[in-house]
Amino acid sequence: MPHPIEIKLHQKSRKLEIGFDTGETFELSCEFLRVYSQSAEVTGHGPGQETLQLNKQNVNIEAITPVGNYAVKLHFDDGHDTGLYTWERLYDLGKNQHKYWMDYLRRLMREGHSHPELDALKSQQTH
Template sequence: MSDIWPTELRVSKDRRTLNVVFSDGAAFALAAETMRVLSPSAEVQGHGPGQKVTVPGKRYVGIKSITPTGNYAVRIGFDDGHDSGIFTWTYLRELGEQGAALFADYERELSEKGLSRDPAQRSR
């Protein structure tokens, strides 16, 4: 069992941020976009090495639901329909501590692939 344990999980009123406070006092504001594009789900991470997907167009994604999963994680549902990511306490802590660097890597991948954080415009 991990010593990392959240004492508070709170979604912001605009549904764009998950505020997490850990038992050691560390606190993080995790952007919904960051959690969505770095979701630990197989849909995003793939089923093996080299299968990770770069997910574009999620700048305005929001948090729809948070469901406890055992006593080690939460399943986060997003308003774009993605809800298969199980975010362990350890992974939430990692996103808090390393999220800025991980998100910078994601933005670099988007740029290299000619993709954008903005949702695709629908033709009328």
């Protein structure tokens, strides 16, 4: 299992940069990390109980707390800090970022919600 060798928070751009011992580096937006939190608030207590996270475009990370040698806790400025991000989870989010992000945007669209990226895609399709 890959392990992070460096974790850098870029608060201005709202991105978390994670370098793994595999030589791979991922930049994950705070919004992406917030909507894919492993907390019960987001995932529910079982399949089908997930809560779609809305309006998290401007969320930022205030602090990062290490949890043993296997995870970090991210403290978001909207008060959310209950999800743990294991090394395995962070690596999975990095490797599958595009797929997961597209899934999130599709869910927003299906449920009739807006998002700046959805609005941009819609305007590209009409031109």
